[in-house]
Amino acid sequence: MAMLLQLLLTSLILHQVYAYKPLVIVHGIFSDPTHFDGFVKMVTKAHPGTNITVIKAFDGPDSLAPLWSQVEKFRSDVKAVVDNNPQGIHLLCYSQGGVICRGLIATFPNHKIDTFISLSCPLLGQYGVTDVVKKYIRAKFREDVYKICYTEAFQVVSVCNYWNDPHQREKYLKENIYLPPLNNETYNSKSLEWKKNFLQLKKLILIGGPDDGVITPWQSSQFGFYDANENIVEMTNQEVFLKDSFGLQSMHDSGRIQTYTISGVAHTSWHDNQTVFDKCIEPWLT
Template sequence: MHRVIQNSLFCLFVTLHVTNAYKPVIFMHGILSDPYEADTLFQWIKQDHPGTVTFTIDMYNKLDSLVNMMEQVDQVGKVMMKFMQQHPDGVNLICFSQGGLVCRGVLEQFSHNVDTFISLSSPQSGQFGDTDYVKYVFPNLLRDNVYKIAYSKEGQNISVGNYWNDPHHQDLYKEHSEFLAVLNNDTFNQNSKEYKANFLRLRRLVMIGGKDDGVITPWQSSHFAFYDEKLNIVEIKDQKWYTNDMFGLQSLDKRGGLFIREIPGVQHTHWHSTYSVYKDHILPFLS
C-alpha cells in the first residue's frame, strides 16, 4: 500500500510538472476585432501543451479599437501587468495586427516579464497603403492625402493615425506622431532609455508576415522594414532604428533573440487560424 501511494504521488507530481511546464500565453486582438479572434489558436495550444494558461485581452473591441494608441497601451498594459504578477516565471505574448503595436507599446513602457513576443502580421514600422481598414477610417482620402488628417490633433486621436507613416512627409510624421515615432525613437522621447531597457527584457522577438497579406502595407513592415521616399523597401538591418539600436532591435538580434518568418499564401485575417502558421512558426517558440 505504501508503494502504491508513493507511485500515485509520483505520477501526480509528474502530471503537475508537465501541466505547468509551459509559460502562460497572452493574446491581443487586431483592429475592429475582439477577443474571440484567439479561440482557434488557443484550442491548438491547449491540445499540444495541455494545461497552458491562456489569457486574451477583452478590451478595445470592435470600434473601440480606433481609440488613441497610447490610451490603449496604458490600459491594456495595466491589465497585462496584473496577469504577469500572477505568473512571475514569465509569459509569452502573441499579438495580431494593430494589437502587435499595442503590445510593443506595453513592452517598452512597462517593466514586464514577457519571455517571447510573437508579432503576428503587425505593422511595426507603420502603415502606408489603401486598405479596407484605412478606407473605413478615412473614407474620403486616398493614400497620399491621409497625412493631412493623420498628422493633425484630430488624426492622432485615431489609432490608425498613430501609426500612419508617410515616407513622403517624414518631417510631419516626426513632428506630429504621438505613438509610432515615439516608440521608434524617431522623435524626442525623454523616456527613451527606459523604453529601450524595458524592450530588452524580452528574450525573443518573433516577427511573422508575408507578401500575400493584403492589408499591412508594405507587408515588410511586419518585419521592421519599410519604404524610403521613392517607395523602395529598406530592410530591417538598414533601418536607422536598427543600425543605431534606437530601442533595442540590434542588441536583441546580437544576442540571438530576433527571428523573422516570411510566409507566403496567407491573407491578413487568416494568420491566427492557419494551422501551418501555428504549427511551424508559433508553437516552436512557446516551449
C-alpha cells in the same frame, strides 16, 4: 509511504519544469476575443493545460481609440496575468495589437514577458490601404492621408498613431505622438528605460508575408519599411536598427529575433492557419 511521497514530489517538480507558460493574446483593429476561438483550440490541442488569456478590451470600433490609452489598459491586464505567473508569460499580438504590444512592453518594467510573437503587425507603421478598400477609392488617396492623420484632432485615432508616410518624414516626426517616440526617433525622456524594458524580452518572433493584403508594406511586420522613393529598406538597414534606437540591433545580434515569411496567407487568416501555427508559433509556446 516514503516512496509515495518521493514520487509525488518528483511529479510536482516535473510539472513545474515542463508546464507550458501562460499565453496572453492581444487582438487587432475592429476585432475581439471571439476571433481567436479557433486559435485557442489549436493551442489547447498542441499544449494541453496552457493558461490562455485573450484580453477583452477596445473591441470592435473601440479599437480606434488612441494607442497610448489602449497601451495603458492592455498593460494593466497583462500585468494581472504576470503577477499570478512570476515564472514568465508569452505574448502574442495580431495586426494593430502588435503596435500596442510594442508600447506595452516598452512601458512595463520587469514585465516577465519571455516571448513576444508579432503576428502580421505594422511594427514600423502603415502606408497603404487594404486590398478590399482599394477598389472604392482613388489611387492617390494614401498620399493625402497625412493631411488628416498628422493633426492634433486625428492623433486620437489609432491608425493615425502608426501612419508612417515616407514622403512626409518631417511631419511624421513632428506630429505623430505614438510611433516616433516609441522608436526613439524623436526626443523621449524615458528612452533608456523603454529600451531596457524592450531588451528584457528573451525572444522576438516576427511573422508576415507578401500576400497579406492589409499591412503595407508587408515588410513592416518584420521591421522593414519604405524609403522616400518607396523602395523597401529591410530591418537591418533601417536607421532605428543601425542606431539601436530601442534595442532592435541588440536583440538581433544576440540571436533573439526569429523571422518567418509565409506566402499565400491573407491578413484575416493568420490566426486560423494551421501551417502558420505549426511552423511559426507552436515551437515558441513552451
